[in-house]
Amino acid sequence: MKLITAIVKPFKLDDVKDALKAAGVQGITVSEVRGFGRQGGHTETYRGAEYKIDFVPKARLEIVVADDAVDGVIDAIKAAASTGKIGDGKIWVTGVDRIIRIRTGEEGHDAV
Amino acid sequence: MESGNIAWVLISAALVLFMTPGLAFFYGGMDRNRNVLNMLMMNFYCVLIIPILWVAVGYSLSQNPFDADFIGGFDSFFLKDITVAGDGMTLATVAFLGMFAAITPALISGAVADRMKFSAWAIFVPIWSLLVYVPVFKWVYGGWLADRGSIDFAGGTAIHVNAGIAALAAVMVLGKRKSAPTPPHSMPLVMIGTGILWFGWFGFNAGSALAANGAAAQAFMNTFLAAAAAGLAWILIEWLRDGHPTNLGAASGIVAGLVAITPAAGYVSGASPIFIGLIAGAICCYAVRLKHKFGYDDALDVVGVHFVGGLVGSLLIGFFANPSFFEGSFMEGIFYGGGAKLLLEQAIANGAAIVWSFVLTYGIMVLLKKTIGVRVSEESEAAGLDLAEHGETAYNN
Numbered sequence: 001m002k003l004i005t006a007i008v009k010p011f012k013l014d015d016v017k018d019a020l021k022a023a024g025v026q027g028i029t030v031s032e033v034r035g036f037g038r039q040g041g042h043t044e045t046y047r048g049a050e051y052k053i054d055f056v057p058k059a060r061l062e063i064v065v066a067d068d069a070v071d072g073v074i075d076a077i078k079a080a081a082s083t084g085k086i087g088d089g090k091i092w093v094t095g096v097d098r099i100i101r102i103r104t105g106e107e108g109h110d111a112v
Numbered sequence: 113m114e115s116g117n118i119a120w121v122l123i124s125a126a127l128v129l130f131m132t133p134g135l136a137f138f139y140g141g142m143d144r145n146r147n148v149l150n151m152l153m154m155n156f157y158c159v160l161i162i163p164i165l166w167v168a169v170g171y172s173l174s175q176n177p178f179d180a181d182f183i184g185g186f187d188s189f190f191l192k193d194i195t196v197a198g199d200g201m202t203l204a205t206v207a208f209l210g211m212f213a214a215i216t217p218a219l220i221s222g223a224v225a226d227r228m229k230f231s232a233w234a235i236f237v238p239i240w241s242l243l244v245y246v247p248v249f250k251w252v253y254g255g256w257l258a259d260r261g262s263i264d265f266a267g268g269t270a271i272h273v274n275a276g277i278a279a280l281a282a283v284m285v286l287g288k289r290k291s292a293p294t295p296p297h298s299m300p301l302v303m304i305g306t307g308i309l310w311f312g313w314f315g316f317n318a319g320s321a322l323a324a325n326g327a328a329a330q331a332f333m334n335t336f337l338a339a340a341a342a343g344l345a346w347i348l349i350e351w352l353r354d355g356h357p358t359n360l361g362a363a364s365g366i367v368a369g370l371v372a373i374t375p376a377a378g379y380v381s382g383a384s385p386i387f388i389g390l391i392a393g394a395i396c397c398y399a400v401r402l403k404h405k406f407g408y409d410d411a412l413d414v415v416g417v418h419f420v421g422g423l424v425g426s427l428l429i430g431f432f433a434n435p436s437f438f439e440g441s442f443m444e445g446i447f448y449g450g451g452a453k454l455l456l457e458q459a460i461a462n463g464a465a466i467v468w469s470f471v472l473t474y475g476i477m478v479l480l481k482k483t484i485g486v487r488v489s490e491e492s493e494a495a496g497l498d499l500a501e502h503g504e505t506a507y508n509n
Contacts, residue, residue, distance in 0.1 A: 044295055045354045047364060047400050047413060051295045 124319020
């Protein structure tokens with residue numbers, strides 16, 4: 001099993017969620033994060049004084065899937081989250097050693 | 113007729129009370145999210161301690177006898193001999209004026225934000241009220257500055273210039289914040305506060321007529337025209353100079369206009385409030401930059417808006433005062449056939465208030481610094497005053 005972590009633009013979250021459901025994903029976890037990559041921050045002016053805001057709001061999704069589902073999920077996220085403009089985000093894949101369903105105690109693929 | 117007067121004064125007293133919470137949110141929204149509760153507390157504290165001090169000795173020292181030159185006495189200690197007899201207007205006026213006494217020290221809180229010990233603030237407020245607010249109020253209302261012919265309808269000198277210059281003295285003793293300023297943490301709170309302030313200011317200015325009459329109605333008009341004009345001036349300047357019109361600019365402009373019209377509210381008419389608002393809004397929009405130039409850390413621009421706005425409005429009375437409109441007995445401004453006498457007296461009155469307020473405020477702060485200390489520790493300043501001074505968190509997630 002693999003953990004897919006995706007950082008996307010916040011307003012793309014709904015599109016990504018719909019695409020993931022269509023791809024057969026049954027569970028995702030979402031958090032509101034801030035960050036920067038090449039997009040950099042922006043400047044806000046308050047009473048004539050400039051403030052450099054380095055961090056940009058993003059949405060982070062975490063999805064645990066079976067190994068053979070990884071490519072499909074990545075394609076779904078890429079297609080839904082892309083705007084073509086800088087700041088679209090990143091996806092990375094890490095391994096999951098163990099996964100347990102709390103209610104039933106099921107493990108492994110039965111818990112995904 | 114009398115019942116209309118008292119009704120209006122009582123409503124105005126409630127409106128002015130509402131301004132202290134309004135100020136609390138205006139400042140609180142501009143402050144950091146880990147210090148917002150400290151800012152609210154500094155403001156709410158003023159309406160806890162000052163009303164008691166006011167009815168005990170404040171009213172007596174500042175207004176009894178009314179025509180005492182420098183300071184009153186203790187004849188009205190705990191409002192002795194003030195009853196419901198007659199029209200009850202005295203009681204209503206004591207309440208009304210007490211609200212002004214409460215909000216004036218609260219103005220200073222915006223300057224000392226993010227680093228002042230609450231215990232020091234708690235002692236500063238009543239001492240400042242007795243040693244600075246009360247004497248200046250006496251001089252302006254029935255005292256030697258009034259006798260010379262200077263005028264201040266609702267407290268431009270007595271409240272805004274007074275607290276504004278006190279804020280400067282306070283931050284000079286307090287020192288700068290250790291970390292760089294941050295943008296406002298909640299502009300919606302700032303705008304709520306601004307709306308409450310504008311609403312309450314109708315009581316502040318129009319209520320100062322102490323009657324439900326034409327002067328009150330004109331003061332009402334002046335209050336919304338000046339605020340609107342100043343808000344427009346500020347956002348137009350911002351738009352052209354910085355690239356965007358901001359909510360903070362609109363809010364700051366509105367308050368600058370309200371401050372500037374405060375001394376003039378019952379003395380100017382026609383388009384004058386619009387000019388006063390435009391001038392004050394424009395000047396204050398640039399005055400808020402003085403702190404960068406001179407290196408004082410006036411966190412939320414009390415000096416740039418209240419001191420400068422109050423001074424500008426008070427001096428503009430020397431140009432725009434129109435006694436014939438009000439059937440009043442004050443001097444004419446330069447544009448209405450008067451000479452420079454009124455302008456001169458306005459300058460002298462403000463000068464006297466500035467010197468007294470600055471010197472005594474500086475002294476009070478130095479005394480506090482040398483005894484209990486005025487600043488929180490570096491760790492507390494970094495972690496946030498809400499937790500350090502009040503054991504509270506504003507936003508729990």
